[in-house]
Amino acid sequence: MSVAIAALCIVAAYFLGSIPTGYLAGKWLKGIDIREYGSHSTGATNVLRTLGKKAGATVLFLDALKGMTALLIVKLLYAHPEWVTLPAGLYHWLIMGSALAVVFGHSKSIFLGFNGGKSVATSIGVLLIMAPVVALGTILAFAGAISLTQIVSLSSISGAIAVMILMVVLQQPLPYILFGMLAGLYVIVRHRSNIQRIMAGTEPKLGTKAQN
Template sequence: MTIWLSLCGAVLVVAYLLGSTPTGYTVVKLLKGIDIREVGSGSTGATNVLRTLGKGPGAFVLLIDCLKGVLAIALVYWFFNFSPSQNLIPPEVNTELWQPWMVILTGLAAILGHSKSIFLGFTGGKSVATSLGILLAMNWQVGLATFGVFAIVMAISRIVSLSSIVGASAVSIFMTLLHQPLPYILFAVVGGLYVILRHRSNIERILAGTEPKLGQKLQVEQEQTVNSAS
């Protein structure tokens, strides 16, 4: 049992490291030579990359960050398929009960890694794209439904942060409606709350009416531009 628990712990560490991979930071550093954490919102996510470098790099970072979530969950599925052939699962372990809990723990590890990257001094993004990848790997219907909510709110408001917050709020509803296992519903609640908390500053700007729409710069960026020109 000790070996089995150690292997499960190793899976969680790998998932965290996957999430920690600093995609946005690396892309901006390579293409523009700057630290994206010192630009705009300070986030390393796709939205801040979009504001900094444009659509192409922003879309690339979005795709890779989403893929990090997919790979983290795929790792769990592979682990549970691989373990029986190597006699790694103790007789007392009920894999049907254990696997869903490992899925959500791995997902949370990847989300934490993206927002608190060990490679960036425990800073990072807001975990939206990585969370989407996790949802698609857990249940593609929930993932697509969540993305649909995000897209609808985006089309109406043109505000990425608001779309992300509403999407994160809707996940637990979709998990419940599609009769997903209890661990998945708990993940939706905990993960959704975490993503919303990561948007605290955005919520303040939304309430103040200063949150930029897609294509606009943050007010702090505009002020910095004015100050540097004066």
């Protein structure tokens, strides 16, 4: 029974991550497919450049909320053993599994033919529940990079590197360290086209409007 519940949590996390908030914002606000504009991503940064600050901030919040909710479901189950009994040793691993599933779901949404965003905001939402101090350090790394460069992608990569380092330095549980390594590398890989543009000096800065 506990294995079935754990599997259900992970599947639910994937479908939660798959909710295409940026895509829906484009359809509802302007009747467009956000994937045809700018970076072709459904993430908050492309929404900001295409639809404006309010839409970008809303999608950022909702994407982070997806990550938070996926982990809060697991925490809720463990807080109520009268609903279902889960082995104590499973907790951190189930948190890790749900975290990876919601992050993957955001970038590979089943509702968009396995397209999506780059998982930065959803990863931050996950970290706020999994390891708040790591989340704070990640946000500070992102904020420092964005203040210096005005390049969102470079700042996101800086945050991903910070996650990997902070998970180890702050001696988080092994499943959390593994999540930090896997998610951090995944976010960096998702930004490979941005890295090419950064090296070429053509990556747009914050405030640049998206082009179709």
